[in-house]
Amino acid sequence: MPDIKDYESLVEIKWCPGCGNFSILAAMKKALCNLGLAPHEVLIISGIGQAAKTPHYLACNLFHGLHGRALPIATGAKIANHNLTIIVNSGDGDCYGEGGNHFINAIRRNIDLTLLVHNNKVYGLTKGQASPTSDLNMVTRAQPHGVMLEPFNPLAVALALGCGFVARGYAGKPDHLASLIEHGVRHRGFSLIDILQPCVSFNHINTYPWYNERVYELERSGHDPSDFNAAWEQARKWGERIPIGLFYREDKPTLTDRLHALRHGPLVDQQYVPERLASLFSSL
Amino acid sequence: MPDIKDYESLVEIKWCPGCGNFSILAAMKKALCNLGLAPHEVLIISGIGQAAKTPHYLACNLFHGLHGRALPIATGAKIANHNLTIIVNSGDGDCYGEGGNHFINAIRRNIDLTLLVHNNKVYGLTKGQASPTSDLNMVTRAQPHGVMLEPFNPLAVALALGCGFVARGYAGKPDHLASLIEHGVRHRGFSLIDILQPCVSFNHINTYPWYNERVYELERSGHDPSDFNAAWEQARKWGERIPIGLFYREDKPTLTDRLHALRHGPLVDQQYVPERLASLFSSL
Amino acid sequence: MSIDITIKIGGEAGQGIQTVGQLLALTCREAGLYVFGINDFESRIRGGHSFFQLRISDQQVRAPHHVVNLLVALDERTVDLHRRQVSPDGMIIVNKKELCDSPNMLAISFDDLAAQAGDPITANTVAAGCVLAILHAPFDLFHQVLTNLFSGKKQSSLDVNLKAGRLGYDAAGDRRCSAALPWSAALQKKPLIEGSQAIAYGALAGDCRFAAFYPMSPATGIMIHLAACQNDFPLIVEQAEDEIAAANMIIGASFAGVRSMTATSGGGFCLMTEAIGLAGITETPCVFINAQRPGPATGLATRTAQADLHMVIRAGQDDFPRFVFAPGSPEQAYAVTSQALSLAEKYQVPAIVLVDQFFNDSLYTLEKAFLIPNTIERFVLDHASINNPAEYKRYVFTDSGISPRALPCQGTALVKYSGNEHLENGHTSEAPEIRTGMVDKRARKLIGMRSEMQGPEPYYADAETLLLCWGSTHGVVREAVKMLRQDGINVGSLHFCDLWPFPEEKVAPLLSGEKRLIVVEQNSTAQFAQLLRQQTGISVHGAVLKYNGRPLYPYEIVNALKEKEYSHA
Amino acid sequence: MSIDITIKIGGEAGQGIQTVGQLLALTCREAGLYVFGINDFESRIRGGHSFFQLRISDQQVRAPHHVVNLLVALDERTVDLHRRQVSPDGMIIVNKKELCDSPNMLAISFDDLAAQAGDPITANTVAAGCVLAILHAPFDLFHQVLTNLFSGKKQSSLDVNLKAGRLGYDAAGDRRCSAALPWSAALQKKPLIEGSQAIAYGALAGDCRFAAFYPMSPATGIMIHLAACQNDFPLIVEQAEDEIAAANMIIGASFAGVRSMTATSGGGFCLMTEAIGLAGITETPCVFINAQRPGPATGLATRTAQADLHMVIRAGQDDFPRFVFAPGSPEQAYAVTSQALSLAEKYQVPAIVLVDQFFNDSLYTLEKAFLIPNTIERFVLDHASINNPAEYKRYVFTDSGISPRALPCQGTALVKYSGNEHLENGHTSEAPEIRTGMVDKRARKLIGMRSEMQGPEPYYADAETLLLCWGSTHGVVREAVKMLRQDGINVGSLHFCDLWPFPEEKVAPLLSGEKRLIVVEQNSTAQFAQLLRQQTGISVHGAVLKYNGRPLYPYEIVNALKEKEYSHA
Ligand SMILES: Cc1ncc(C[n+]2csc(CCOP(=O)(O)OP(=O)(O)O)c2C)c(N)n1
Ligand SMILES: Cc1ncc(C[n+]2csc(CCOP(=O)(O)OP(=O)(O)O)c2C)c(N)n1
Ligand code: SF4
Ligand code: SF4
Numbered sequence A, B: 001m002p003d004i005k006d007y008e009s010l011v012e013i014k015w016c017p018g019c020g021n022f023s024i025l026a027a028m029k030k031a032l033c034n035l036g037l038a039p040h041e042v043l044i045i046s047g048i049g050q051a052a053k054t055p056h057y058l059a060c061n062l063f064h065g066l067h068g069r070a071l072p073i074a075t076g077a078k079i080a081n082h083n084l085t086i087i088v089n090s091g092d093g094d095c096y097g098e099g100g101n102h103f104i105n106a107i108r109r110n111i112d113l114t115l116l117v118h119n120n121k122v123y124g125l126t127k128g129q130a131s132p133t134s135d136l137n138m139v140t141r142a143q144p145h146g147v148m149l150e151p152f153n154p155l156a157v158a159l160a161l162g163c164g165f166v167a168r169g170y171a172g173k174p175d176h177l178a179s180l181i182e183h184g185v186r187h188r189g190f191s192l193i194d195i196l197q198p199c200v201s202f203n204h205i206n207t208y209p210w211y212n213e214r215v216y217e218l219e220r221s222g223h224d225p226s227d228f229n230a231a232w233e234q235a236r237k238w239g240e241r242i243p244i245g246l247f248y249r250e251d252k253p254t255l256t257d258r259l260h261a262l263r264h265g266p267l268v269d270q271q272y273v274p275e276r277l278a279s280l281f282s283s284l
Numbered sequence C, D: 001m002s003i004d005i006t007i008k009i010g011g012e013a014g015q016g017i018q019t020v021g022q023l024l025a026l027t028c029r030e031a032g033l034y035v036f037g038i039n040d041f042e043s044r045i046r047g048g049h050s051f052f053q054l055r056i057s058d059q060q061v062r063a064p065h066h067v068v069n070l071l072v073a074l075d076e077r078t079v080d081l082h083r084r085q086v087s088p089d090g091m092i093i094v095n096k097k098e099l100c101d102s103p104n105m106l107a108i109s110f111d112d113l114a115a116q117a118g119d120p121i122t123a124n125t126v127a128a129g130c131v132l133a134i135l136h137a138p139f140d141l142f143h144q145v146l147t148n149l150f151s152g153k154k155q156s157s158l159d160v161n162l163k164a165g166r167l168g169y170d171a172a173g174d175r176r177c178s179a180a181l182p183w184s185a186a187l188q189k190k191p192l193i194e195g196s197q198a199i200a201y202g203a204l205a206g207d208c209r210f211a212a213f214y215p216m217s218p219a220t221g222i223m224i225h226l227a228a229c230q231n232d233f234p235l236i237v238e239q240a241e242d243e244i245a246a247a248n249m250i251i252g253a254s255f256a257g258v259r260s261m262t263a264t265s266g267g268g269f270c271l272m273t274e275a276i277g278l279a280g281i282t283e284t285p286c287v288f289i290n291a292q293r294p295g296p297a298t299g300l301a302t303r304t305a306q307a308d309l310h311m312v313i314r315a316g317q318d319d320f321p322r323f324v325f326a327p328g329s330p331e332q333a334y335a336v337t338s339q340a341l342s343l344a345e346k347y348q349v350p351a352i353v354l355v356d357q358f359f360n361d362s363l364y365t366l367e368k369a370f371l372i373p374n375t376i377e378r379f380v381l382d383h384a385s386i387n388n389p390a391e392y393k394r395y396v397f398t399d400s401g402i403s404p405r406a407l408p409c410q411g412t413a414l415v416k417y418s419g420n421e422h423l424e425n426g427h428t429s430e431a432p433e434i435r436t437g438m439v440d441k442r443a444r445k446l447i448g449m450r451s452e453m454q455g456p457e458p459y460y461a462d463a464e465t466l467l468l469c470w471g472s473t474h475g476v477v478r479e480a481v482k483m484l485r486q487d488g489i490n491v492g493s494l495h496f497c498d499l500w501p502f503p504e505e506k507v508a509p510l511l512s513g514e515k516r517l518i519v520v521e522q523n524s525t526a527q528f529a530q531l532l533r534q535q536t537g538i539s540v541h542g543a544v545l546k547y548n549g550r551p552l553y554p555y556e557i558v559n560a561l562k563e564k565e566y567s568h569a
């Protein structure tokens, strides 16, 4: 059984003191330990942003790629070796902004990985512009007249796309979050965990106190995660009361379940057989 | 009152005989006439694909741009001159595939235009690969083992994104479609009209007879387009019975309503005033 | 060249022009003849005008010919558009009597005969049969082709096609074209292959296991050919939501340990450029095929060009090593694609292969089957051989610039890739000396990489005038050189396949002396001439440039050289 | 240079280093002094290490200096990292007694004094006050600066800041730095401006009305400066969902009639390249600012580089005309941005402006306010002047290559743009002669475009050795030339701003004769040297290259020249 200490990284953490990312990191470590995974059995893939720095801050295999493109990297890696346990750390800008099209299609592929979106409702690393999830009318230096776009509701969109694991965590409830992550990793298929993450430097609206007043756990409110309609109803709630927890769960075949060539084992482990080319060429 | 003849174009139409696009084109012309718009008052913007050839086939101002990018072109044009009446012709690949991220964000902006997606559930112009709306298991030369991705449901996603005009037309019902287009153009805000369009060359599943057996008009089934929940329920229907018509309609401020600088009229009509720079520089 | 016949089959898209061409080509294959076919079509699915042009010879042919010996017109427009190219002793077959207005025309209603055979769909078989008769081919050979084609299918399909073929064959009566081809069943049939297919097979020979793509002409064919191999190879071909996803997917797959590639055309390549930089800085091997077409933007979707040379060399911000190849034949495309996968892995860099619509959509006869590698040399570090896994550093500084590359989750060593500038261990660093160190480390690979590059392929390279070409025009330029030399003009050529890192030392000696250098390119600004001057300081004296989207013909080069109708580059 | 003082303020991100620097710069402005400030920071929001380095002089300064006269350390790390750069007669102010270990150090607890003043947030005001005292500045000037700064704000804020400033000022006691600056209230204050601000204002002077962007360092500042102007100008700044959207939005806006632009950095620029081609073939004017940083991929997000030169010249498949400019000063950036908008419109082409982190994030004193154009010359066709609107053709063939451009829905003429190759009327065409015609039409613009290009700016251009530079290093290279000449070395420089179409005829004459040519660039492969050879055949003799992400200093060039420590390019 691995220990939290095994997940220690010596890299200096470059987040602001008080940032919600710290508890997400802690929750990840806890979940990984509970899952009995050793660091070398875990692959963490990220885009670019504050959230995307996460894999450097725990022991793991990692690919820290481009802004917005973590999911395609993860998709390629999973197809190449479907034995990999992949977690993706992304930000609201990274995943729902620049990476919006990949978010849609990773869900459509039902590629088996766990997506953690550190949703601070702001572009943190680039100093506080609005993100797709920023509240309407939020004023920033880039949006001096306030945000004019309807906020992106990742849970509702994920449900509309047929996502089989739709959850919301909150950095202020790291144990609850750890358990969601654990379930997400266990779930065979694409698992979305959108995480409410206070950004102490740039988001002065959606703060810890603001969330603390509002969040409630679906697990304690009799919600049935196999009930799609109930999930949809909960997913559309935002404001005075904000639900967190597992909204929806459904088992479906994953992309790697469906791919024919993987029936013989992971692509990376299969053999090159020159005779196959010979028989192909004989038909020319 | 303009006449259908005014909308005639001398350009040779490059669609296959029997293609569903012909009735979409006819419906557009009819709707524009009914709206009392002359060709020079209409701007049609398209991406790349069979659908995107449409603007050449009627008289209008047009911008035929890049695959997937019609909506950002339209957004820029509308901001520059919000008096423009803009229609976008796009394909399911163009709009929901390559352009997926712009689809999301044009809805979030509630930019005032009418989007017609010629949804033939296939990549027509590139010869029949699966599109985001292709049915699961559909076999093509690019998908010899069948489509493995969950089909994209544009109406459900649009509803999840808060779209204020969500409709589905059918090329087999051009009058019904014309009326939807008319309403779409009249609607202040982003209007999505997904159009079921048989592709006689590459889609041998979703054919005219297939649709004729299945479609029913919401207008005739007591559906209330102001009822969001009912819209959601209808939007998730697909298979034995397929609803067409106006699913949902809601008025909300558009992006150009919200933009401060447009209070003084269209950007394109405003004046350059050197004194403004002088006063800006005086603060340095 | 003893025998050299060109047949052009024209008509609307959807009329099955390519099927006719395919049947003819297969019959030639049966007889051990060489063919070269080009495909011309519009960006539409039905209607309009398209043609397939097949050149047949008893020697290897690798260029289209501008004189048509036999024109098969499936519609009137074909007659109008192409009759002027028909040689004085050539013939025109039309499908309607009304179109016949000269003695060299023969009217045969393919549709009627097809109906007579029992299935209107066999009109193309009728047409092929008719052409073969005119070409003096014995029906036996065609019979054999049809039998092969329909083996495993319903007997009735074969029967109706045999009947249709025969009807067409007989309909030719005693009309024969002047040159007789040496038709006799060959002992060894030479393989027939499309350009795009050669690339797909090269990918398999390079052990490519993952290909991601977004459809785009003229690259799609490569992926369609690959997709068809998914049953028999450890291979997955994934259609991505866009080119950005495709590019990043192949990087992810390569990171996880399988060789991977993508194929696209210019506009899609643009969208991949950021990812190419990611492959560069993360040192992830992967192969990008750019099948060129005229641009910018959508340009001419189904036409040909060679105008992305500089773009692919410079794609992605900042400097990082990459390979760029531009093969000139199916053999070279096969070898280079396979080699690109291998070299990309060896040097842990992106490799780009430049082809174009002309190459991808052309049909070639191969002298012999492609060579099949017995084994694949992998350039991957086995975790078992890592002494101290806890100390493993993905980007350790080395003299060669190449750091041993372990795969993630295959052992206890942690494997860390980063697209930010990084330390040897893969963690982000902004330290100035690390930055310089890593840029230099990556750049050091260029020494080894350059040593892998072949110089240009010479052809009468000691001639006074040298034609410099690259990519798909290899065969066209060679034929032009032959023609010019036959006319007593002292000309030779150099064909460049390995373009980046540019092999200066192998190039400069070939260009020294009092030579007249003329580039032959399918772009409007003589891109190769610019590259050559940039890398060697050598200026060329002229440029034969064709950029109307159509393939280059040998005679165009010959004329340009004779008339000195080339622009000063 | 009579007075030349460099102050470096270092500490963690979030400690307000820039505020201290800003207060000092404003006080210098009050006294009519010149400043030049550079910003060094990591890709993080809090912690780590960053600094602001302000050079103050009584003459124009446009380069950073490597010797620090006064180091203000807001943390211990600053002392460790920078004390070696402090001049023998320099001073170090630290914020903790414990850090004092040498006589040139002075410990002042800014926090304590701020608390004493009544608000911990005023620590930066304390620090500025202290520095100003040491620099011999009269408190009056600082008083004035604070008063201006807090005008319109709460009186209590002003009061507490004044108190804090005074406490800091007094805390310096009698410690003074050796060189006295000529402090006296200036009659005419010279404007202070950031590089990114100069671009934003240039955009306004070019009548830019629409800017779309996706945040990316170091380009975001330009858009933030523009966004702040939305109340006072007919201007909309839209944050797009990605760079692809931003690029296409500005094309759409320009098509509809307003001048438009975007700004990004390398990775974002990659994503825009397909759209640049769209602007090229649709002939839609628009301006792309690429603020360079080290790459590839994410590289070093907050550092500087000049390594995208070839990429921007070649971005987008196939050939099409474009402008590329790389200004060397805020004055030039202002003029060039405005001009880019105008020339883009005149020639209906995309224009690219290359800047970098060093330029964008630096603080400059201007000699005088920027020139303001009285009117904007538009290059748009009025519908009223179209004789036969039904016959209007967007892409009519002309000698200049420029076709009169009407705006959509502004009259009865139909305006049709296409990213496919097209006829004069904008409808798609695949005809070969149309293709050649349209490529040639677009290429003809290059004649006019080239005539607009300025040759390089010479500085002792008849010297034996010429330093060739481009973009932001203008001031740095000039200062190096001055220093070298003072040491009796016969050197001059040429600064290139107008880079594409490359003004060969204006360049070649300046480089002829027996000159030693050395490029000075912030990239690892001497990109400009490559471009020069490509365009003129001229090879340079050496290259001073710095690519560690940090700004170039004059002394580095001087040393390289003296020690001949430059690579052979
Ligand atoms: C192609 C590209 N565009 C833009 C950027 C600049 N960029 C870096 S991080 C970021 C946004 C970060 O926001 P988010 O994803 O919400 O992460 P956070 O920092 O808030 O955790 C942006 C726009 C980039 N690196 N690459
Ligand atoms: C960047 C880019 N990628 C790919 C293409 C090739 N392409 C042209 S049309 C098309 C798909 C067309 O499908 P859809 O949008 O559904 O339109 P349809 O032809 O079915 O109407 C593609 C992939 C392109 N032109 N540009
Ligand atoms: S800027 Fe916000 S998200 Fe980023 S580290 Fe700081 S608090 Fe966290
Ligand atoms: S391919 Fe399909 S969509 Fe395209 S024109 Fe033909 S029938 Fe219509």
Ligand SMILES: [Mg+2]
Residues within 6 Å of the ligand: A049, A091, A092, A093, A118, A119, A120, A121, A122, A123, A124, A131
């Ligand atoms: Mg965020």
Ligand SMILES: [Mg+2]
Residues within 6 Å of the ligand: B049, B091, B092, B093, B118, B119, B120, B121, B122, B123, B124, B131
């Ligand atoms: Mg389609």
